[in-house]
Amino acid sequence: MRHNMEVAICGIKFKNPVIAASGTFGFGSEHAGYIDLNRIGGIAVKGLTLEPKKGNQPPRIAETPSGMLNSVGLQNPGVDYFIEHQLPRLKGYDTRIIVNINGNTEEEYCMMAEKLQGKPVDMLELNISCPNVKQGGMAFGTDPDTVYNVTKSVRAHAGQPVLVKLTPNVTDIREIAIAVEEGGGDGISLINTVLGMAVDAKSRKPILANVVGGLSGPAIKPIALRMVWEVSKVVGIPIVGMGGIATGEDAVEFLLAGAAAVGVGTANLISPTACIDIVNQIEEYMRINGVEDINELTGGLIV
Amino acid sequence: MRHNMEVAICGIKFKNPVIAASGTFGFGSEHAGYIDLNRIGGIAVKGLTLEPKKGNQPPRIAETPSGMLNSVGLQNPGVDYFIEHQLPRLKGYDTRIIVNINGNTEEEYCMMAEKLQGKPVDMLELNISCPNVKQGGMAFGTDPDTVYNVTKSVRAHAGQPVLVKLTPNVTDIREIAIAVEEGGGDGISLINTVLGMAVDAKSRKPILANVVGGLSGPAIKPIALRMVWEVSKVVGIPIVGMGGIATGEDAVEFLLAGAAAVGVGTANLISPTACIDIVNQIEEYMRINGVEDINELTGGLIV
Amino acid sequence: MKGPELCKVTDNRLIAGGMYKLRLEAPNVAGNARPGQFIHIKVPGDRSRLLRRPISIYDACHKKGYVEIVFQVVGEGTRLLSAVKTGDFLDVLGPLGNGFSVSGDTRHLFVVGGGCGAAPVKFAASRFNFTGRTCFIGFKSGDAAYDLQEFENSCDSLLIATEDGSIGYKGLITEVLEDELKRNLPDLMLACGPVPMMKAIQQMAEKYRVPCQLLLEERMGCGIGACMTCACAVRDDEDGFIYKRVCKDGPVFWSREVMLDEA
Amino acid sequence: MKGPELCKVTDNRLIAGGMYKLRLEAPNVAGNARPGQFIHIKVPGDRSRLLRRPISIYDACHKKGYVEIVFQVVGEGTRLLSAVKTGDFLDVLGPLGNGFSVSGDTRHLFVVGGGCGAAPVKFAASRFNFTGRTCFIGFKSGDAAYDLQEFENSCDSLLIATEDGSIGYKGLITEVLEDELKRNLPDLMLACGPVPMMKAIQQMAEKYRVPCQLLLEERMGCGIGACMTCACAVRDDEDGFIYKRVCKDGPVFWSREVMLDEA
Ligand SMILES: Cc1cc2nc3c(=O)[nH]c(=O)nc-3n(C[C@H](O)[C@H](O)[C@H](O)COP(=O)(O)OP(=O)(O)OC[C@H]3O[C@@H](n4cnc5c(N)ncnc54)[C@H](O)[C@@H]3O)c2cc1C
Ligand SMILES: Cc1cc2nc3c(=O)[nH]c(=O)nc-3n(C[C@H](O)[C@H](O)[C@H](O)COP(=O)(O)OP(=O)(O)OC[C@H]3O[C@@H](n4cnc5c(N)ncnc54)[C@H](O)[C@@H]3O)c2cc1C
Ligand SMILES: Cc1cc2nc3c(=O)[nH]c(=O)nc-3n(C[C@H](O)[C@H](O)[C@H](O)COP(=O)(O)O)c2cc1C
Ligand SMILES: Cc1cc2nc3c(=O)[nH]c(=O)nc-3n(C[C@H](O)[C@H](O)[C@H](O)COP(=O)(O)O)c2cc1C
Ligand code: FES
Ligand code: FES
Numbered sequence A, B: 001m002r003h004n005m006e007v008a009i010c011g012i013k014f015k016n017p018v019i020a021a022s023g024t025f026g027f028g029s030e031h032a033g034y035i036d037l038n039r040i041g042g043i044a045v046k047g048l049t050l051e052p053k054k055g056n057q058p059p060r061i062a063e064t065p066s067g068m069l070n071s072v073g074l075q076n077p078g079v080d081y082f083i084e085h086q087l088p089r090l091k092g093y094d095t096r097i098i099v100n101i102n103g104n105t106e107e108e109y110c111m112m113a114e115k116l117q118g119k120p121v122d123m124l125e126l127n128i129s130c131p132n133v134k135q136g137g138m139a140f141g142t143d144p145d146t147v148y149n150v151t152k153s154v155r156a157h158a159g160q161p162v163l164v165k166l167t168p169n170v171t172d173i174r175e176i177a178i179a180v181e182e183g184g185g186d187g188i189s190l191i192n193t194v195l196g197m198a199v200d201a202k203s204r205k206p207i208l209a210n211v212v213g214g215l216s217g218p219a220i221k222p223i224a225l226r227m228v229w230e231v232s233k234v235v236g237i238p239i240v241g242m243g244g245i246a247t248g249e250d251a252v253e254f255l256l257a258g259a260a261a262v263g264v265g266t267a268n269l270i271s272p273t274a275c276i277d278i279v280n281q282i283e284e285y286m287r288i289n290g291v292e293d294i295n296e297l298t299g300g301l302i303v
Numbered sequence C, D: 001m002k003g004p005e006l007c008k009v010t011d012n013r014l015i016a017g018g019m020y021k022l023r024l025e026a027p028n029v030a031g032n033a034r035p036g037q038f039i040h041i042k043v044p045g046d047r048s049r050l051l052r053r054p055i056s057i058y059d060a061c062h063k064k065g066y067v068e069i070v071f072q073v074v075g076e077g078t079r080l081l082s083a084v085k086t087g088d089f090l091d092v093l094g095p096l097g098n099g100f101s102v103s104g105d106t107r108h109l110f111v112v113g114g115g116c117g118a119a120p121v122k123f124a125a126s127r128f129n130f131t132g133r134t135c136f137i138g139f140k141s142g143d144a145a146y147d148l149q150e151f152e153n154s155c156d157s158l159l160i161a162t163e164d165g166s167i168g169y170k171g172l173i174t175e176v177l178e179d180e181l182k183r184n185l186p187d188l189m190l191a192c193g194p195v196p197m198m199k200a201i202q203q204m205a206e207k208y209r210v211p212c213q214l215l216l217e218e219r220m221g222c223g224i225g226a227c228m229t230c231a232c233a234v235r236d237d238e239d240g241f242i243y244k245r246v247c248k249d250g251p252v253f254w255s256r257e258v259m260l261d262e263a
Helices: A081-092 A105-114 A143-159 A173-182 A218-234 A249-257 A274-288 B079-090 B105-116 B142-157 B173-182 B218-234 B248-256 B272-286 C027-032 C076-081 C115-126 C149-155 C173-183 C195-207 D027-032 D076-082 D113-127 D148-153 D173-183 D195-207
Strands: A007-009 A013-015 A018-020 A042-044 A061-064 A067-070 A096-101 A121-127 A162-165 A186-189 A196-197 A212-216 A241-243 A259-264 B005-008 B013-014 B018-019 B043-045 B061-064 B068-070 B094-101 B125-126 B162-165 B186-192 B194-197 B211-214 B241-242 B261-264 C006-017 C017-024 C038-041 C053-058 C059-061 C066-072 C088-094 C109-114 C133-139 C158-163 C188-192 C212-216 C230-238 C238-245 C252-254 D005-016 D019-025 D038-042 D054-058 D059-061 D065-071 D088-098 D109-114 D133-138 D156-163 D188-192 D212-215 D233-236 D242-246 D252-254
Touching: A007 A121, A007 C158, A018 A274, A018 C053, A042 C212, A061 A212, A061 B218, A067 A196, A067 A218, A067 B218, A081 A105, A096 A105, A096 C017, A105 A121, A105 A143, A121 A143, A143 A162, A143 A173, A143 D054, A162 C188, A173 A186, A173 A218, A186 A218, A186 B013, A196 B218, A212 A218, A212 B218, A218 A241, A218 A249, A218 B061, A218 B068, A218 B194, A218 B218, A249 A259, A259 A274, A274 B005, B005 C059, B018 B218, B018 B272, B061 B211, B068 B194, B068 B218, B079 B094, B079 B105, B094 B105, B094 C076, B125 B142, B142 B162, B142 B173, B162 C230, B173 B186, B173 B218, B186 B218, B194 B218, B211 B218, B211 C006, B218 B241, B218 B248, B218 D133, B241 B248, B248 B261, B248 B272, C006 C027, C006 C066, C017 C076, C027 C059, C027 C066, C027 C088, C053 C066, C053 C076, C066 C115, C109 C115, C109 C195, C115 C133, C115 C149, C115 C188, C115 C212, C133 C173, C149 C158, C149 D195, C158 C173, C173 C195, C188 C195, C195 C212, C230 D088, D027 D059, D027 D088, D054 D065, D054 D076, D054 D113, D059 D113, D065 D113, D109 D113, D109 D195, D113 D133, D113 D148, D113 D188, D113 D212, D133 D173, D148 D156, D156 D173, D173 D195, D195 D212
Parallel strands: A018 A042, A018 A259, A042 A096, A096 A121, A121 A162, A162 A186, A186 A241, A241 A259, B018 B043, B018 B261, B043 B094, B094 B125, B125 B162, B162 B186, B186 B241, B241 B261, C109 C133, C109 C188, C133 C158, C188 C212, D109 D133, D109 D188, D133 D156, D188 D212
Antiparallel strands: A007 A013, A061 A067, A067 A212, A196 A212, B005 B013, B061 B068, B068 B211, B194 B211, C006 C017, C006 C088, C017 C066, C038 C053, C038 C088, C059 C066, C212 C252, C230 C238, D005 D019, D005 D088, D019 D065, D038 D054, D038 D088, D059 D065, D212 D252, D233 D242
């Protein structure tokens, strides 16, 4: 029996639902030394900004129980450099390319979307978890009106389908997701990292130079699953679910909760073969449980 | 050298900063079979409601990576039964008794506070993570105005100092904490559990009958530490920090981040001796690191 | 009572398909263990799994200071338990819970167990040491049956059923039980097994008016009665039902009071 | 390149206070290992600790297919590593990073190591196998010194310092180094050790105009260059400095380019 692993998100076909999550897979070239990039569903590249960005002071990573904190601070070479130097190599692979964009203002997001128009990119991923300079440091992603506006503007400037990536650091993820849908967003990816902190009792110092950072990994899986489930009940656009996925079963849990595809982040840091391992484990799950088409799983939770 | 382990919260002296967190220690009698209750700083009893409460359907507990979910649903015998049957035995111990109260409306909180006036109880803990019936089921603890009002009303009806226990499921914990301080709350305890969910890929069902539940344990420690740190920067009232504390070093991390005392929750479920183990480990930390007075640690993070 | 103890494993072996028997050097547990009680075991070798696993006591020897359990590998916790070797240590809390209660004037006892649920009823049969004990045990197939000699030694009459008929009666053990109940009624029944089996036994206990105790399973936290996570619905005159704690009020309940559909 | 491999531990022993030497059967790693490179090891026996631990290669034998590391117990990960026994398996990724680069016309080499930082420079000294290698190693005290015979064999001249004078020169190894630099200058220096030592060496390299490479440590995620968590500040004409990746652009950097105060 052949299992169908293909999924479509916003009309774009992915050969399987496993997408390397932004910031954990660089621009693919490092992992290409370990796995065949043609075998994964898609790659969300490292978050880009309009101008190159230095990033935060080290230490930028801390280990926490079943999780990790990072405070990379969006270190990246800028969108122009990406288009010129990284994209040509990436487009040689038979996988979907999702470009994660980050602005300080609504205009910056739009300018980046425009620069990417007509480029060999399959989707944009609007990361609205970064500090919004105009709104006094409040993250874009925490206010429904701001989310609605930025989604709408970028949608108008984008040449590709737009996924909006949500931060979990909000009181009600549903109202944010609804704002994305109303703003014309084509899909939602969630969750980004949860704000956290680690302290070294001996030195009495925070472990990260930045004091706080983003929590990711299996520790946050229950939070992510809950949010995917909540959002899937209130929007009709597809969801790329992520947060702590480390095995094929984890991925299946997200599909059941309502995701059409999944993102794999921290697991790529633990093993460079994680994405392929997870593709294989999902296939194994389908074989054992007699699932012929992966799309049967999406939203298939029995409650 | 004698180490001083005594802390004062809202003018009440605790012989050490370790408090058994509400809902994980019942009314003390089960743990009394394993440890000497006179040796812990305080006990926050199982959350009480005005009327007895049945609680949710089982399964009520699920294991997650370095954490657990619970959906007990506040099963308790009601405040009157507590006063008549459990309090007399509890007051025989030389430890501080904190009564965790839960209302569906502001009035219910106030009625409970009044019933506890003049009773041998050291503090009230206002748990505002429960659904606010008047506001259509939104939790009390997620809106600053509601938090201000309920704090102010209960403060007016309470005979003991009032700690307000905050839910972490909010966009900005600081504005909630400020509302508590402005409403006259004597202290803040945080964090309550993080909303989460667990799915069984094989049966395709949620593990909890209630579908979602509260995440606790080491997995959430980075979130809790961050919130204690954030809140300690914006309020002057004392903080009881909790979330994932499993060792004396964990407790010290919370003190450094700004807590005056700590709550130990999930660890009591893993080992009934956890609270005493943690008291001993804090003492050991103080000895090794030459800390004479535990109060030196509070807010002592070097940034 | 004592807190959790590190106990040395003195044996751990596969005794049937997916089923292990593990022996612990645990004098404090063994000294107090009563049939129907359980021990609460920390998962070895994986600190990301916080919760202890409740496993019934299969045998306990006060004099030699050991305790035995029989468990089935169903998930990662029991898989890691199955990999434990002689000489390793397990972090154990117990004995916990209320065991079966068999009054002194019981003359005729039926114990009924299915799969790993046969383990605690074996311990009951062997401890309540009077003549007149019939033991009914059921398994999926012969591959899943274990330690039959031990069961034989623990009672006066042993009846076995397997679903595929590879050993004993072909069918469900509850069918064998009902045949027996038609012919002669015991003073008391003790049972443990999967929920459908327990439901069938509950109905028979009512139909034949035999007092019956059921050992229930439920996901647990503390195991000592403090966290209220291990709820099971028990009939209550005022409220219809109330939730009791499997760990502390049970795990053994009177069949007539538990509501297996709510649990 | 290959993904992570399970490698058998063939030896693990305490060789000085808190310091262990561990040997792995790892033909794929051994075949490619260059001095200055590291292996990235999953913490054994604790799945709640996700991140791998980077440890420098101390020795590698292509023919016999083994790799050796020397590590100091500083936290829970290294403590669990120290408890690993012969026959256990470790999950290892590597060799990773850029090693030291020693050009063919190097005639006179100084290698300088402090504490566990002596391990990678030992491997360098033994591999770049020409005469004219002086090895400087420093420890807190004689208790912390390890494998001195091995160091002796790996170079032409070995100089040791301990802070308490229990072995060799009493004081810091950088003092011994400076004395030597005053008398004769090597073509190249390679160094690894605690940050204050690295800073002192950086200054000497500048003062005496000796090309020098430093092996840096930083907290890491992936180890392969993808996550940008292992930043170290490197001088840059346009921007003052830019952050490079210790794991992939390093861990070896030219002394003149790294800014140890930013890192
Ligand atoms: C009082 C009591 C006595 C028991 N006696 C035995 C016995 O003698 N032999 C035996 O093989 N099994 C027994 N069980 C069931 C045993 O506890 C579970 O099979 C075991 O906990 C599964 O753990 P796991 O990690 O392999 O499975 P997972 O499904 O990975 O476990 C995940 C979580 O669910 C809990 N869980 C899963 N299944 C059960 C269950 N059936 N009952 C309670 N908790 C569960 C686990 O404890 C853990 O917290 C008993 C259960 C109870 C409550
Ligand atoms: C390229 C490189 C080579 C190294 N070579 C050696 C060696 O040969 N021998 C040796 O003893 N040590 C070496 N180290 C340091 C070693 O990686 C740390 O001592 C070890 O990771 C500490 O782990 P832990 O769990 O015991 O400590 P913890 O403090 O509990 O670790 C917590 C986290 O911090 C990280 N961390 C802590 N200290 C360091 C550090 N100094 N450098 C990088 N990450 C750290 C850990 O990897 C882990 O992610 C090297 C580090 C790097 C970057
Ligand atoms: C080191 C690191 C860097 C990240 N950088 C980005 C980024 O640039 N843009 C973005 O949208 N998300 C970023 N993320 C978030 C991940 O894409 C993902 O949403 C999150 O880590 C949760 O998934 P996980 O638990 O599988 O890692 C980053 C995460 C990590 C761990
Ligand atoms: C089983 C369980 C029951 C709980 N019940 C209550 C409760 O009744 N009232 C309350 O304020 N918090 C309750 N909590 C939350 C804890 O008091 C604590 O805030 C939270 O679990 C975080 O701490 P921890 O990680 O140490 O468990 C409960 C937690 C658990 C695990
Ligand atoms: S498991 Fe805690 S009350 Fe039963
Ligand atoms: S550790 Fe990931 S880039 Fe260096």
